[in-house]
Amino acid sequence: MANTYFQFKQFRIEQDRCAMKVCTDACVLGAVADVAGATRLLDIGTGTGLLALMAAQRNLGAHVEAVEIDxxxxxxxxxxxxxxxxxxxxxxxxQSLRAFAATQPAPFDQMLCNPPFFRNALRSPDAARTTARHTAPDTLAFEDITMFAHQFLTPGGQLTVLLPPPEMQQFERAAADAQLYPITRLVVHHRAGSKPLRHVTAFSHQPQAVAQSTLAIYADSAEAYSEDFKYLMSPFYLHL
Structure with missing residues (x-):
């Protein structure tokens, strides 16, 4: 039987009650988001709590909150x-993000989100997995995230999101409607030169030129992690 947990260097993620398990995507987001200097952080749709825990490890002075509807x-x-x-x-x-917004929380310096993004794919018969994977008006829509960030980000704060490239284009349109603008973009590839898998994009209240970089998860030959990926994940992954 497979483990019901994922062991990191400084913490363990128990995940048997969560529809979405620990994945490489979320680990990359948790490792690259700019959490330095933030005093209040929010993980939107926390699931297992992974992003919140990674933020707490990286920023030892921050208070980290998380919202999860399931x-x-x-x-x-x-x-x-x-x-x-x-x-x-x-x-x-x-609670839902909308319900959390109604409590009028204090502003956050950084928000992290790995949102649902399968808008048109077939729905899973597992209701919890459907909620975690698919956007819907009654779950966690892109517009909910961007409007919440518009209202509750500090003036210099950031919202950092991970999505596949097509869905990120949709998210950027929702962000623009909420007067949030991309400032950094990490393009994640399986291997260097392969089709982009994910974008990790940070948004802020102030428009500026987007600083773009790339990350290949695997080396060019063999199923071995790239040096860049190993460096990024070395504070978290065992055996790196």
Whole structure:
């Protein structure tokens, strides 16, 4: 039987009650987002709590909050927070982003989100997995995220999002409607020169030229991680 958890160097993610498990995409987002200097961070749609925990590890002075609409996932994220070295700085809210917005939280310096993005694909028979993977007006729409960020980001704050390139184009349109603008973009490839898999894009209130970089997960030959990926993930992955 496969493990029901994913062990990192400084924390463990229990994930048997979560529809979406730990994946490379989310790990890249958690490792590259600019959390330095932030005092308040928010993980939108936290799932297992992975991004919140990575942010807490990287920024030892930050208070990290997380929002998760699925009650089972929120409970598991809360348990993962309690078991971590940073339990006193982590908190999960088991509610929708809209409901959380209604509480009028204090502004955040950084928001992280790996949002649902399968808008037109066949729905999974697993309701929790569908909520985690598909956008819908009653779950976590791109417009909900961007409007929340417009309202609750500090003037110099950032919203950092991971999506496939086509969906990121849609998200950028929603962000523009909310007066949020891309400032950095990491293009993630399976291997150097291969088709882009994901974009990790940071948005802010102020438009500026976009600083773009690339990351190949694997080396050119063999199924070995690239040196750049190993350097990025060395604070987190075991055996790197």
């Amino acid at each position: 009650e089972a996932a929120a409970a598991q994220a809360a348990a993962n927070f309690v078991a971590s070295p940073w339990a006193s700085r982590l908190r999960v809210h088991a």
